[in-house]
Amino acid sequence: MKSTNVLKGVGIGLALLLAATAQGRTAEPGAKDEPIKLAMLEWTGAHVSTHIAGQLLEKLGYKVEYVTAGNFPQFSGLADGSLSASVEIWLNNVGDIYPKVLAEKKIEDIGKLDLKTQEGWIYPKFMEKVCPGLPDWTALNKPECIQALSTPETAPNGRFLDYPADWGSRAATILADNNMQYTAVPAGSEGALVAELEASEAAKSPLVMMFWGPHYALAKNEVGWITMPPCKEQTNEHCITPPDVDKIVWSGFGAKWPAAYAFLKAFKMDATEQQKMMLAVDKEGKDLDAVVKEWVDKNEAVWKPWVDAAKG
Template identity: 65%
Template sequence: MSKSRFFKFTSGSLVAMLVAIGSGAAQAAEMGAKDEPIKLVMAEWTGQHVTTHIAGALLQRIGYKIEYVTAGGYPQFTGLADGTLDVTLEIWMNNVGDIFPKVLKEGKVEDIGQLGLQTKEGWVYPKYMTDVCPGLPDWTALTKPGCVQALTSPDTFPNGRLLDYPADWGSRSAQIIKDNNLPLTTVPGGSEGAMVAELESAVAAKKPLLMMFWAPHYVFAEADMGWVTMPPCKSQDNDHCINPPEVHKVVWSGFKGKWPAAYEFLKAFRQDAASQQQMILAIDRKGQDIDTVVNAWIDQHQAVWQPWVQEATR
């Protein structure tokens, strides 16, 4: 729905609309400090950008001011803890490092629940690699000399190379490799974009590649990829294992008191993998502007997001 056709809410009209559509709701939450911008964290991957821009666009149309702030995977928690950042909407809970549990325990941030994103994470490979690594997807195929040789690079010789997440995302692969004595060495990717570029180059040249990756992502709509059946995780701490992660929403501890209606909205806010993957494809492969893609989704899915707004009446 275009901005010209979208019902623009003031704090008063928001309350009136919520009372009208929120059957049985007794009172709408207060808007709070609607003249102060809510600072939303922008992380390093497109899927998170989509999630954040959908929430931001709807908050703006409700009547809030929004500011998008770029922050790294771990540094964002420091900003949320001291109130210089307000919201981060796509925290993959198996990749939070040590800072998040600390500030959560101290009550400086609040976990406001799961995003609802259906996820997958692990080691992936182009399926043509079964020619040089017979036995895939079983992880033991990665120990065979021919497979190791195919994956070897100058910086990992004599081990095979595993393209890992960027350094500030953390690495669980290195510990799993060590625990299982695998002939592999992790090499951190520079960014999501750099990892995808290397994958696309490898696929075009039919070159062997093993990499840590996640879904939802548009690459799985374009390349025939396999998921390795992972080796055992022997860590006493499950956070160091590689499993399909939960994805949570986190806010600064003072958020609810400052922006009550926005807090209720964000608690109700959800994102599904199928929708996100299509939007990622439109942005990263088709070159469409993220605001255009997000506004189109909002236009076509009022029945999806209207209940999130209704939650602000509770």
């Protein structure tokens, strides 16, 4: 009985020692004299996410460089270490190089950004009076809805505003798969898509279109998302699903900058907040760094857990 109590005492003492050691352990900052090079991709949402990460890394004492990078070429830079990290990778658009360098363990996926993405068919909310039954896709098949969306260009079909032609047209495939009386008309550009959405809202002119989020246009225009028709085949051409967005680092990142690695693993991005900042930059002409700094100054409660994760 006595020996059992002694063993219990030893076990408790060891547990307390291990707990104290764990509490005292912090992630090492690593090579703070060498800059962390963050990939700056083509779209404003990625600029926002990247600059938030960068400003917070600077609060942790790191040097940060923002390096302009193409969506596909960035993976070569991440693989050879000339880029350190990319914090907003949309996994529906990574080309052939991403799975190759991931399999070769030249890059590391450090988890979800938790950015709530959307992609599919949208309409200005007033369309629910024009096509009763929306957001269910079958409402689009009603004769009064087809007629309202018909134009001289598409009659007797309704007009569906699609992505620009060089982006590919999954919408046209889905319309054909489901025998819907619509013609997909490509927009000239992203700007043209947004301009039509804004014009439709202002004039209350009928519109159904392909779109995605987060996007600054969704911060100022109230839209509905159509419940999509069933997929004919489980392929990219026949199905539209919201893409995952992950954070990717060079394979040597964790060893070189341990605390920064812990921070980036914890780092998240809220889509609604991102859209507000995109609107400020793209439509209101505000400086990106200033917009991000204002968010950081006002949202310590949001980002403090990420910074705490870096400190152990």
